[in-house]
Amino acid sequence: MSCRELERLFVSGAPEADSARHRQTCAECERLGAELDRTLSVAAALRPPAWSPALRHALLDVPRSTVSCEGADALLATLVEGEIAPEDAARLSSHLSRCGACSEAAATLQSMRSLAAPEAPPWLAARLAGAHREKKKRSLWRSAFSGRMVVAYAYAAALIVMLLGLNPTAVVRRAGFAGLGESTRNAVTVAESSIGDRLGALQEKAIRTLAVWRGHIGGYGRAAVSNAFALVWRPEPKKTPNRPRLGKDGGAAATPVGIDVAAGRREELSAPFLRV
Amino acid sequence: MSTGNGDEKELVARCRRGDDDAWRDLVDRFGQRVYGIAYHFTLKREDAEELSQEIFLKIFENLDRYDGGFPLVAWVLSLSRNLCIDRYRRRKRENSFRFVSDDAVTALLKSEDDPATLALRKERTRMLFSALAEVPEDLAEILILRDLNGLAYDEIGQALELPEGTVKSRLFRARAEVAKKIRARHESRSVGGPLASIAMAAAGLV
Numbered sequence: 001m002s003c004r005e006l007e008r009l010f011v012s013g014a015p016e017a018d019s020a021r022h023r024q025t026c027a028e029c030e031r032l033g034a035e036l037d038r039t040l041s042v043a044a045a046l047r048p049p050a051w052s053p054a055l056r057h058a059l060l061d062v063p064r065s066t067v068s069c070e071g072a073d074a075l076l077a078t079l080v081e082g083e084i085a086p087e088d089a090a091r092l093s094s095h096l097s098r099c100g101a102c103s104e105a106a107a108t109l110q111s112m113r114s115l116a117a118p119e120a121p122p123w124l125a126a127r128l129a130g131a132h133r134e135k136k137k138r139s140l141w142r143s144a145f146s147g148r149m150v151v152a153y154a155y156a157a158a159l160i161v162m163l164l165g166l167n168p169t170a171v172v173r174r175a176g177f178a179g180l181g182e183s184t185r186n187a188v189t190v191a192e193s194s195i196g197d198r199l200g201a202l203q204e205k206a207i208r209t210l211a212v213w214r215g216h217i218g219g220y221g222r223a224a225v226s227n228a229f230a231l232v233w234r235p236e237p238k239k240t241p242n243r244p245r246l247g248k249d250g251g252a253a254a255t256p257v258g259i260d261v262a263a264g265r266r267e268e269l270s271a272p273f274l275r276v
Numbered sequence: 277m278s279t280g281n282g283d284e285k286e287l288v289a290r291c292r293r294g295d296d297d298a299w300r301d302l303v304d305r306f307g308q309r310v311y312g313i314a315y316h317f318t319l320k321r322e323d324a325e326e327l328s329q330e331i332f333l334k335i336f337e338n339l340d341r342y343d344g345g346f347p348l349v350a351w352v353l354s355l356s357r358n359l360c361i362d363r364y365r366r367r368k369r370e371n372s373f374r375f376v377s378d379d380a381v382t383a384l385l386k387s388e389d390d391p392a393t394l395a396l397r398k399e400r401t402r403m404l405f406s407a408l409a410e411v412p413e414d415l416a417e418i419l420i421l422r423d424l425n426g427l428a429y430d431e432i433g434q435a436l437e438l439p440e441g442t443v444k445s446r447l448f449r450a451r452a453e454v455a456k457k458i459r460a461r462h463e464s465r466s467v468g469g470p471l472a473s474i475a476m477a478a479a480g481l482v
Contacts, residue, residue, distance in 0.1 A: 007452075011444040035455035042400045043423040046384040051311035055325045059303045059332045063294065068337050095337055098330075 005029060006036075066094040072102045080109050285344035292339045303332065306352050309425065313353070316420045317360040318367060319380040319405060327363055331356040346434045353427070353435035361413060368409055376402045407457035415450035422447050 006029045009019050023030040067075060067088075075092045078084040084092070096103040290298030310331050315324040334355050342351050381401045385394060408416050418436075421427045422443075433440045 007445065007448045010448050011441055013444075032452060032455070035459060036451050039404065039451055039455045039458065040423065042397075042404050043419075045386070045397055046401060046424065047386055048308065048312040048425070049315040049321075049324070049383045051308050051328070052325070055311060055328060056303065056307055058325075058329055059307055060296075060300055062303075062329070062332045062336050063291075063296070063299055066333050066337055068292070068340055070340050094333070098334065099337060 003029060006033060065091065066098075067091045069095075069099060069102055072096070072099070073105075076102070076106055076109055079106070080112070282344075284348040285342070288339050288342045288344075288348070291336070299336075302335075302348075306349065307332075309349070310352065310356060313356065313360060313421065313425050314363075315383070316424045317364045317417075319376060321379075321383065323363065323367075327359060330359050334359065347431060349427075350431045350434035353421070353431065354437075357417070357435060361417065364413065364416075376405045381405075403458055403461060404454065407454045407461065410457050411450060411453040415446055415453055418443060418446045419450040419454065423451070 003026055005022050005026065006019055009022065019033065023033045072092060072095050075084060075088050079089070079092065092106075096106055287298055287302060291302055307328070311324060311328045314327040314331065315321070318324045318327060331352075335352060338355060342348070378398065381398045384401060385397050387394075408419065411419075418432060421432050421435075422429070427435075429440050429443050432438070433443045436443070438446075
C-alpha cells in the first residue's frame with residue numbers, strides 16, 4: 001500500500017525531483033511510480049487521430065443544418081402560422097430533436113390550435129338534449145305570464161268588474177233592513193221619509209248616469225273581450241311578400257287575420273288597445 | 277483562472293450573425309481537438325465523426341450562451357462532455373471496449389515505427405483502453421482529457437466545474453487505477469501459463 005506521498009506531491013505541483021527522491025526511500029511508492037511511468041509512456045506514444053476532410057466539410061455545413069434557440073423562436077412563430085419554408089422546417093426539426101426546452105415550447109404553441117376547438121365529450125350531446133326539453137317546459141310556463149297574456153288577463157278582469165257593477169244604494173238598503181227590529185225599522189222609516197225625497201232624487205240621477213255609463217262601458221267591454229281573444233288566439237300572419245297589397249285604389253286593404261270584429265269598431269276601438 | 281479573450285468573444289459574435297468565415301475559423305480551431313476527444317471516448321471512426329457533428333450542432337445552437345467568462349476551448353468541452361459520456365456509457369454497456377480492434381489502435385499510432393515496435397505498442401495501447409473502460413467514468417474522462425488530449429488542468433477544471441486540485445487528485449487516482457488494472461491483467465496472463473509469461477516478458481510488457 002502506497003503512503004500517498006506521491007499523490008500529495010503531484011497534487012501540490014511539486015517538482016519531479018521531489019517525487020524521485022521520495023521513490024528512492026519508499027518501496028511501495030517506487031512500485032506505483034514505475035507503473036505510472038509505464039502507463040504515461042503508452043499514452044504519450046499515441047498521436048491524436050486525424051479528422052477527415054469529409055468531417056470538416058460536414059462541420060462547416062452545421063449552420064445550414066440547424067438553428068440556435070433564439071433563431072428557433074422566430075421559426076416557431078412561422079410554424080404555428082403554417083407558413084414555414086421546407087428548409088427552415090428541416091433546420092427547426094433538427095434543433096427540436098436536441099433541445100428539450102424549444103421542443104416543449106413548440107409542443108405548447110402547437111397545442112393552442114386544439115385548445116381553440118376542443119372535441120366535445122361524449123356526454124355533452126345527451127346533456128344538451130335534456131336542457132332543450134327543460135327549456136321547452138319552462139317556456140310554456142313563461143308564456144302563460146308573458147306580456148301579451150297579462151294584458152289579456154287585465155281585459156278579462158276589467159270586464160268581470162264591469163259586469164258585476166250593481167246599484168250600491170239598493171244593496172245597502174236590502175242588507176241593512178233585513179237585520180233590524182220593529183222599532184228601529186219605524187225609526188228608519190221616519191228618517192227615510194224626511195230625507196227620502198232628497199235621496200230619491202239623487203238615486204234617480206245616479207241611475208240615469210249609470211245607464212249612460214253602462215252604454216259606453218258595454219261598448220268598451222265588448223271591445224275588451226274581442227281584443228283579449230285576438231291577443232290569445234291570434235295565429236301568426238301568413239307571409240305573402242309577392243302578393244300585391246290592395247289599397248284604396250285597388251279595393252280592401254289586407255285584413256289582419258283573426259280579429260273577428262266589425263270593421264268600423266275595429267278601426268275605432270282596437271287600435272289603442274293593440275298599441276299597449 | 278484564465279478567461280476567454282476578446283478575440284474569442286468576437287469570433288462567437290460573428291458566428292451568431294451568420295458569418296461563414298467566422299464559423300470556418302471556429303471549426304478549424306476546435307474540429308481536430310473535438311474529433312480527438314470523441315475518438316478516445318468511442319474508439320470508432322464512424323462513431324467519433326457522428327459524435328463530432330452532434331457536438332458542433334450543439335455548439336452552434338448554444339452560441340448565444342457563451343459570455344466569454346472562460347476560454348472557448350473549455351466552453352466547447354463543457355458542451356461536448358455530456359454527449360461524450362453518453363456515448364461512452366453506451367459503448368461500455370455494449371462491452372465493446374473489452375476487445376479493442378486493431379484498426380482502432382492503428383489510427384492512434386505513429387506509422388514510422390518498425391513492425392516489432394508497432395506490434396508492441398498496439399498491444400500496450402489495446403491494454404490501456406481495456407483497463408480504462410474498467411475504471412469509474414469520472415476518473416476515465418479526466419485521464420482521456422489530460423493524458424490523451426493534452427488539455428491543461430485549468431481548462432479541464434473549467435469544463436468539468438472542478439477545482440484544479442480536484443482535477444489533479446482525480447487524475448492521479450485515474451492513472452493509479454489504470455496501472456493497477458494493467459498489472460492485474462499481466463498477472464492473470466502470467467498465471468495463465470509459462471509460455472504467456474515468456475511472451476509477455478519478451479514483449480516488454482512486464
